Amino acid sequence: MSLELSERFQAIAPSPTLSIDAKTKALAATGVEIVNLSVGEPDFATPDRASLAGVAAIVGNFTKYTPVPGIMELRTKIAEKLATENQLQYKPEEIIVSSGAKQSLYNVFMAILNPGDEVLLPAPYWVSYPEQIRLCGAIAVPLETDESTGFKVTAQQIEQAITPKTKAILVNSPSNPTGAVYTPNEIKAIAAVLEKHELFIVSDEIYEQLTYGTEHYSIARYSENLRNRTFVVNGFSKTFAMTGWRVGYVAAPKHLVNAMSSFQSHTTSNPSSISQKAALGALGTFDQAIVREFQSRRDYVLGQLQELPGITVAKPEGAFYIFPNAKNWVGLTYTMHDGSRIKVDSVDVACELLLTDAFVSVVPGSGFGAPNNFRISYATSMAQLQKAMQRFKDFADRLN
Numbered sequence: 001m002s003l004e005l006s007e008r009f010q011a012i013a014p015s016p017t018l019s020i021d022a023k024t025k026a027l028a029a030t031g032v033e034i035v036n037l038s039v040g041e042p043d044f045a046t047p048d049r050a051s052l053a054g055v056a057a058i059v060g061n062f063t064k065y066t067p068v069p070g071i072m073e074l075r076t077k078i079a080e081k082l083a084t085e086n087q088l089q090y091k092p093e094e095i096i097v098s099s100g101a102k103q104s105l106y107n108v109f110m111a112i113l114n115p116g117d118e119v120l121l122p123a124p125y126w127v128s129y130p131e132q133i134r135l136c137g138a139i140a141v142p143l144e145t146d147e148s149t150g151f152k153v154t155a156q157q158i159e160q161a162i163t164p165k166t167k168a169i170l171v172n173s174p175s176n177p178t179g180a181v182y183t184p185n186e187i188k189a190i191a192a193v194l195e196k197h198e199l200f201i202v203s204d205e206i207y208e209q210l211t212y213g214t215e216h217y218s219i220a221r222y223s224e225n226l227r228n229r230t231f232v233v234n235g236f237s238k239t240f241a242m243t244g245w246r247v248g249y250v251a252a253p254k255h256l257v258n259a260m261s262s263f264q265s266h267t268t269s270n271p272s273s274i275s276q277k278a279a280l281g282a283l284g285t286f287d288q289a290i291v292r293e294f295q296s297r298r299d300y301v302l303g304q305l306q307e308l309p310g311i312t313v314a315k316p317e318g319a320f321y322i323f324p325n326a327k328n329w330v331g332l333t334y335t336m337h338d339g340s341r342i343k344v345d346s347v348d349v350a351c352e353l354l355l356t357d358a359f360v361s362v363v364p365g366s367g368f369g370a371p372n373n374f375r376i377s378y379a380t381s382m383a384q385l386q387k388a389m390q391r392f393k394d395f396a397d398r399l400n
């Protein structure tokens with residue numbers, strides 16, 4: 001036998017969002033002052049109630065194994081949250097808590113996908129969906145969208161893409177990386193199509209609280225039929241600024257939750273007992289002021305980008321991302337601060353130059369299935385955003 005890595009691992013690339021963040025931090029550690037607009041991580045603090053509950057868990061020796069799908073108290077409170085905030089009825093046994101929504105999603109895909117199965121994936125998509133789908137031996141079928149439709153797929157587009165191999169569809173509203181939010185009517189039109197086809201729905205609602213005008217509507221609300229084959233995925237990372245605590249969850253019918261729980265029992269067991277207590281402390285503390293703050297940052301960044309030569313940009317309605325199209329920069333030449341000139345062969349190259357010569361870190365769109373775009377996370381202070389926008393202007397001035 002050979003000592004080669006498995007084919008599965010040979011095909012996998014590191015998460016670009018996380019690796020660009022790591023690269024940015026490594027560069028910053030050498031003394032370069034960088035504005036980091038790469039990783040999707042809120043800049044505000046974890047709510048005190050969550051942190052104190054975490055501390056109390058440590059001091060109280062709540063530091064042992066818990067049931068694999070999470071403590072009943074937390075599952076019960078999540079079910080209550082889904083009922084009051086999302087009009088979704090789930091029993092606590094229909095909730096499984098995991099170490100971040102990323103693990104929740106992986107549990108879901110592993111639970112339902114066989115090799116060769118197809119998953120409809122609206123593009124641009126978050127970087128980890130296609131990789132996780134591939135890890136299951138399944139095939140991500142992108143449903144292309146662009147600025148002209150506000151990066152939203154239509155019900156008709158979905159209907160045309162469904163084949164006998166389609167096992168599931170991914171819905172992510174508000175979207176990472178585009179910030180697109182489907183209106184309740186758009187979700188209902190999609191739901192009406194899905195009603196007619198036997199397939200699973202994976203609804204990633206992790207940015208649900210962060211909308212700036214369009215109300216979030218969970219597709220699982222549409223009908224009992226859809227609810228019974230939908231996985232509602234959510235987590236604490238974005239809403240409660242708890243990225244490092246690693247808590248996510250899925251709501252789904254009990255037999256599906258049980259299947260995922262068996263899988264999780266052999267991979268990671270329960271999510272951290274301390275983090276579960278912190279999550280319990282966080283629920284119900286969401287501060288609407290955060291939405292207003294993100295909205296004003298969005299407005300500022302959008303306005304600035306609209307003025308930037310060569311850039312076209314759709315108005316995002318949610319999350320904390322903006323996804324400008326920079327295809328007009330491709331083919332131009334960039335004059336570096338040391339006077340050397342570099343041909344901008346792709347938006348990837350532009351992003352690399354933005355980082356190394358303009359000291360602004362963004363994520364190239366290629367990892368999101370949109371090579372003409374790049375992603376800005378505006379989950380950082382207004383002062384940092386102003387600095388970044390000035391640097392973007394200088395960058396654009398050096399292109400010709």
Ligand code: PMP
Nearest residue numbers: 100101102126176206235237248
């Ligand atoms: N879904 C989406 C759309 C995301 O952007 C992220 C990134 N944080 C996740 C899921 C996973 O989040 P976490 O694992 O931190 O809960």
Ligand code: GLU
Nearest residue numbers: 015017018038039040176
């Ligand atoms: N989801 C965030 C992002 O897209 C965090 C990094 C990651 O989990 O990929 O930047």
